[in-house]
Amino acid sequence: MATTAAASYKARKEAFVSNLYGSSLTEINLVTLVAAAAVFLWTTLQKNYSLFTPSSPVALLADFLLNVCAILFAITLYSSAPLALNVFLITPAVLLVFLKTGQSTTSSDGSANSSARKPRKPANVDPSVVSGRDTSTSNASLTLPVRPFLTHYRGSMLVVTCLAILAVDFPIFPRRYAKVETWGTSLMDLGVGSFVFSAGVVSARAVVRVRFSDPASPQTTSNFGSRFIKAFRHSIPLLILGFIRLYSVKGLDYAEHVTEYGVHWNFFFTMALLPPFVEISDSLIRAFKSYEVFALTLAVVYELVLDNTDLLSYILISPRGPGLLSKNREGVFSFTGYLAIFLAGRGTGILLVRFNEPVSKVTKQSSPSEVTRRERKSVLRGLFVMSLVYGFLYWATTSIYMFNLTVSRRLANLPYVLWVVAFNNAQLFLFGMVEDLGPIFSYNPEDKDRVRSATSRILAVYNNSGLVVFLIANLLTGLVNLTFNTLDMPPLEAMGLLIVYAVMVTGVALGLDKSGVKIKL
Numbered sequence: 001m002a003t004t005a006a007a008s009y010k011a012r013k014e015a016f017v018s019n020l021y022g023s024s025l026t027e028i029n030l031v032t033l034v035a036a037a038a039v040f041l042w043t044t045l046q047k048n049y050s051l052f053t054p055s056s057p058v059a060l061l062a063d064f065l066l067n068v069c070a071i072l073f074a075i076t077l078y079s080s081a082p083l084a085l086n087v088f089l090i091t092p093a094v095l096l097v098f099l100k101t102g103q104s105t106t107s108s109d110g111s112a113n114s115s116a117r118k119p120r121k122p123a124n125v126d127p128s129v130v131s132g133r134d135t136s137t138s139n140a141s142l143t144l145p146v147r148p149f150l151t152h153y154r155g156s157m158l159v160v161t162c163l164a165i166l167a168v169d170f171p172i173f174p175r176r177y178a179k180v181e182t183w184g185t186s187l188m189d190l191g192v193g194s195f196v197f198s199a200g201v202v203s204a205r206a207v208v209r210v211r212f213s214d215p216a217s218p219q220t221t222s223n224f225g226s227r228f229i230k231a232f233r234h235s236i237p238l239l240i241l242g243f244i245r246l247y248s249v250k251g252l253d254y255a256e257h258v259t260e261y262g263v264h265w266n267f268f269f270t271m272a273l274l275p276p277f278v279e280i281s282d283s284l285i286r287a288f289k290s291y292e293v294f295a296l297t298l299a300v301v302y303e304l305v306l307d308n309t310d311l312l313s314y315i316l317i318s319p320r321g322p323g324l325l326s327k328n329r330e331g332v333f334s335f336t337g338y339l340a341i342f343l344a345g346r347g348t349g350i351l352l353v354r355f356n357e358p359v360s361k362v363t364k365q366s367s368p369s370e371v372t373r374r375e376r377k378s379v380l381r382g383l384f385v386m387s388l389v390y391g392f393l394y395w396a397t398t399s400i401y402m403f404n405l406t407v408s409r410r411l412a413n414l415p416y417v418l419w420v421v422a423f424n425n426a427q428l429f430l431f432g433m434v435e436d437l438g439p440i441f442s443y444n445p446e447d448k449d450r451v452r453s454a455t456s457r458i459l460a461v462y463n464n465s466g467l468v469v470f471l472i473a474n475l476l477t478g479l480v481n482l483t484f485n486t487l488d489m490p491p492l493e494a495m496g497l498l499i500v501y502a503v504m505v506t507g508v509a510l511g512l513d514k515s516g517v518k519i520k521l
Contacts, residue, residue, distance in 0.1 A: 002206060004283065008077070008254075009485070009487070012255065012399050012487055013169070013255035013319070013481075013487065014255050014256065014257060016169070016175075016261075016487060017168065017169075017178055018257060019181050019355070020175050020176070020178050020180050020181055020186070021068070021176070021180055021181070021183075021184050021460070022176055022180040022184035022185045023174075023176035023177065023185065023186055023187070024039065024185070025185055025419075027082065027176075028185060028186070028190060029423075030082040030083055030086065031075065031079070031082045031177070031187055032160070032187070032190070032221065032423075032427070033082070033086050033430075034070055034071055034073075034074040034082060034085055034086055034089065035067075035070075035071055035156035035157075035159070035160065036156075036427070036430045036434060037066050037070075037086045037090050037093070037341045038066045038070040038071070038090035038156075038365060039066075039067065039152045039156065039431060039434050039456065039459070040089070040090060040093045040434045040437070040454055041066060041089050041090070041092060041093040042066050042067060042409070042432050043093075043437060043438040043439075043454075044092075044093045044096040044097055044437070044438075045062075045096065046438065046439060046453070046454065047437070047438050047439045048096050048099075050453070051489060052453075052456070053453045053459065055457055059457075060457060060458070060510075063305065063456055063457055063458040064458055064502075064503075064506060066089075066456075067155070067156065067456055067458050067459050068163075068458060068502050069165060069499070069502070070089060070500070071104075071156070071159050071160050072163050072167070072498060072502055073085060075160070075163065075164060075170045075173060075174075075177060075187065075446060076167060076170075076173060076494075076495060076498065077166055077172070077491075079173070079174045079177065081176075082312065090473040095212055097437060099320060102423070103454060105372035105491065106475065111489065112330070113305070113318055113430055115203040118298075120165050120231050122436055128137055130362065139148060144205060144208060144353045144354075145375070145436070145443035146207065146443065146448070146451055147352060147353075147376075147379075147432075147443070148435055148438075148451060148454045149432045149435035150201070150352055150428070150434075151433065151456075151459060151460050151463045152431050152433075152455070152456060152459050152460075153198070153200070153427055153431045154198050154202070154459075154463045154466070155429050155458070155459025155460060155461075155463040156431075156454065156459060157191075157194050157195065157198055157463040158462040158463065158466050158470065159459070159462055160187075160191060161191050161194075161195055161470065162462075162469065162473035162475075162502075163502060164177070164187065164188055164191060165473060165474065165476040165477050166501055167485070167488040167498055168478060169477075169480075169481055170189065170486050170487075170489060170493075170494040170498070171487065171489070171494070172250050172424045172494045172495065172498075173266035173492045174462040179192075179257075179260060180409065180410075181410070182259075182316060182408055182410050182411075183406045183407065183408050183440065184407060184411075185407050185419065186410075189409035189416075190408060190419070190420065190423060191418075192267065193341050193409070193412075193419075193420030193424075194420060194424055195267075195336070195421070196270075196271070196274070196319050196338050196341045196345070196420075196425075196426070197340050197341050197342070197344065197420055197421065197424045198345065199271070199274070199339065199342060199345065199347025200342035200343060200346040200347075200348075200349060200425050201346070201348055201349035201352065201424075201428075202349065202351025203278070203342075203345075203346050203349065204346045204347075204348075204350045204353050205349070205353050206216075207346065207349075207350060208350060208353050208354055210226075214478070222277075222396075224283055227279050227282075228276055228279050228280070230275050231275040231278065231279040232275065233265040233275045234275040235273065235274075235275045235276060236272075237467075238268050238269075238271045238272035239246070239268070239269070239272040241268045241272075241471060242266055242268030242269040242272055245266050245268055245474070246264055246266060246367075248478060249266075249468055251324065252478075252482065254478065254481070254482075255481075259330060259331065259410065260410070260442070261328065261329040261330050261331035261334075262327055262328030262330050262331045262332070263328060264324070264327060264331060265328040265330070265331025265332070266331070269331060270331060270334075270335055270338055273335055274338070274339065274342055277335075277339055278342060278343065278346075279304070281294065281298075281339070281343060285343075290347065291310050291343045291344065291347030291350070292344055292347040292348075292386075293346065293393070295340040295344040295417075295421075296344075296393075297342040298336065298339065298340045298343070299336075299337060299340040299413075299414045299417040299418070300414060302336045302337060302340070302413070302414070303405070303413055303414035306411065306413060312411070314329065315329050315333055315411060316411075317408075326470065330411075333411070334409075334410065334411055334412035335412075336412065337387075337411065337412025337414075337416060337417050337470075338412055340417050341412075341417055341420050341421060344372060344417070344421045345421070348383070348421075348424070348425060348428065350384065351382045351383070351386075352379060352428070362483070365505055368443075368444050368447060369441065371443075372441065372443050373436075375443060376432060376435065376436055377436075379432060380429060380433065380436070382434045383426075383428050383429040383432060384429050386425045387422060387425040390418055390421045390422035390425060391422040391426070393418050393422075394415060394418040394422050396421050397414055397415045398415050433437060438454050439453060439454045441453075441454050456469065457508075458506060459511075460513070461509040461510050461512070461513040462506075462509050464512070464513055465509055465512040465513065468508070468512060469505060469508060469509045469512075472508045472509050473503060473505050476504060476505065480497065480501065484497065486515050
């Protein structure tokens with residue numbers, strides 16, 4: 001009897017996440033806007049009142065409520081009214097901005113503060129230090145700017161990912177936010193691609209250090225074989241995690257959605273294959289001169305193969321044969337799209353981590369904060385342009401007046417790639433705009449304390465240990481599903497459990513940061 005009940009519950013769980021059609025891009029954009037809105041409020045509070053400096057239990061609690069609970073509410077209690085939640089977050093932030101502006105104007109007009117109007121002598125700035133272009137060719141001498149808005153972007157992405165993988169098992173999480181069966185857009189479909197894109201963004205730091213610091217370094221001059229072996233070694237931990245998840249799902253008879261990746265494949269295997277295939281791509285990218293161009297070429301070729309061969313029908317409707325390829329065809333072939341997303345992310349990352357202001361404009365009369373302001377605006381211009389370009393390409397591929405293609409996360413086809421890349425460039429632009437309204441600091445290494453004060457502690461710890469945090473979130477998700485009947489849990493109990501889960505995951509991230517452990521994606 002118990003076996004029959006367990007089998008019935010497993011079937012219900014699988015049906016709960018199957019045959020879904022997603023939601024509109026407008027709704028998805030409103031839900032994801034909550035993350036930037038929360039950081040906007042955090043930034044104005046920090047700039048006006050230094051509320052989060054120094055770090056204290058009260059400051060951490062406020063940080064957690066803003067940057068974790070606000071996102072949790074967006075995908076649960078406020079899922080039907082994400083615009084209202086955005087208004088609740090943005091309104092006080094805007095009031096704080098104008099309030100501070102008004103106070104500054106009043107004080108500058110007063111005679112008592114006439115000394116404040118005296119021009120301050122700019123600090124001498126060494127252009128080579130600010131730009132990271134030292135005369136030495138040592139890798140250690142290359143200074144790459146640490147951008148708080150990039151930390152906020154990646155931290156928020158990890159928060160929503162960790163929350164969604166458990167929340168999706170509760171009725172309080174709308175079905176339209178869960179992954180679609182084949183065609184359409186949803187919040188979780190976007191999350192998978194964004195996870196890969198952000199990994200590509202972060203990987204750009206290593207590329208910039210090697211290519212722009214010392215062209216004769218061993219990393220640059222070593223042969224392809226040694227670089228490929230090194231890349232494969234980076235894949236081993238992810239392969240191990242993939243096999244652990246596979247064993248857990250099969251061994252515990254855990255509910256699974258086979259059409260998502262296949263019978264044996266899972267997302268860890270997709271991530272594990274990226275390093276060696278990215279190394280192969282690096283050897284080809286020299287001919288394209290651009291990661292973005294190569295990524296687009298790869299996605300277009302993959303789409304042409306899907307549309308002009310039997311591959312599309314093979315992936316979607318062919319019976320699953322005894323071979324491993326047939327059983328895991330979704331995971332195997334969608335990898336091409338994810339590789340394109342990763343490479344596009346690396347292209348964006350190079351824009352973010354390189355110094356983008358011409359050295360000729362960086363003079364000894366430029367203060368560090370002025371250099372940073374110009375540098376940030378240069379980056380934001382690039383992000384804005386890329387958002388427009390990828391957005392137009394997405395419109396062109398999906399418009400009924402053009403190519404009339406449909407997004408498919410299951411295939412990771414061309415429209416899916418363009419959607420993910422356009423969205424993430426736009427998100428980075430938004431977080432960059434928020435940073436521009438925040439505390440004044442410079443990207444100089446000597447100003448690291450002020451950079452730290454301009455960065456949310458909660459989002460920073462998620463960013464610093466992304467891989468471990470994601471693994472812990474997966475383990476806790478499995479534990480919750482094996483312990484509780486999530487399908488029939490009332491909303492109040494579900495929210496309580498999700499908040500406890502969020503506290504535990506955040507606590508692990510804080511503990512890892514306290515111990516000095518940093519294992520990024």
